[in-house]
Amino acid sequence: MGALAESMGIEMTLEDGVVVGRMPVAGNTQPYGILHGGATAVLVESIGSVAAALTSPGKLSLGIEVGVTHHRAVREGYVTARTEPIHVGGTIVSYSVPVHDDEGRRIATGRLTCLLRDPQ
Known part of the structure; x- marks a missing residue:
């Protein structure tokens, strides 16, 4: 998963082919006490990088x-x-990533594009 995600308390699961991530607000806030952007x-x-890697085993997801x-x-x-796939190609993968709070309210919408390439 990576040291940064681990230090932020991010947990990932795979549910019906969808990568789901959960993160605590505590410890990840900005000076006003709200979740840092x-x-x-x-x-x-x-989570988008993990989802992209799962589409092409053996490739790096960047x-x-x-x-x-x-x-x-x-x-x-x-x-x-x-993760919600927008485009899954041979070298480019894009996701929409809606983010919700504990009440089910959408608090953010993310977008990620990854390049898939062979390891060197």
Whole structure:
């Protein structure tokens, strides 16, 4: 999963071919006590990169673009994200990654594009 995702408390599961990530808000906040936008981006890229790698075993999945639109603030609990494929090609894979709070409200929408390439 990677040291950054682990240090942020991100947990991943595979549910019916969809990578799902869960992250605590505590420890991942900005100075105002709300979930840091960068933490949400790490969650999006972490689970999206794993999903991309699962589409092409043996290839490296390299994030080449990530973006997050934040819809609402979260101060406590956990956030959960799910990968939704937009495009799955031989070398480029893109995902929409909606992120929800414990109440099921969408707090952000992420987008990730990964390059799939052979290891060197």
